[in-house]
Amino acid sequence: MLTRATSWIWILTFERAAKKLESRQAQQEHGQFGMGDRVQGPVEGTQHEFSGFVIPPGYKLLPEEERKEMLNDLNQKLNDLEEKYRRLPLKIETEGHRRQQRALRNMIEETENAVRVFSREHVLMEV
Secondary structure, three states: OOOHHHHHHHHHHHHHHHHHHHHHHHHHHOOOOOOOOOOOOOOOOOEOOOOOOEOOOOEEEOOHHHHHHHHHHHHHHHHHHHHHHHOOOOOOOOHHHHHHHHHHHHHHHHHHHHHHHHOOOOOEEEO
């Protein structure tokens, strides 16, 4: 349950974030980016020229060849982890094997999530 002070903090934080967003949108509409310099090419917070989606401030679009290279590396890592998992004994009796099984399951899950992310057409990276 939120206390009165906590709810005021949430309201103030929300209002501050809304003001920042409004000022960024106004800058984008008027072509003002930071120091007022003209910017060449795609910029944070602007529409990407090929896909029509907005790149949020603090992020950049990962180049296609880097995305494909990362996806290939992740698929190779996933195959290696699955091979290690298959080599575990069928009946796990020792604590060491249990730890190894848990660690491999966690690594496989993380790698599968990364493969899902890099399988998307556009991947944004934090700057």
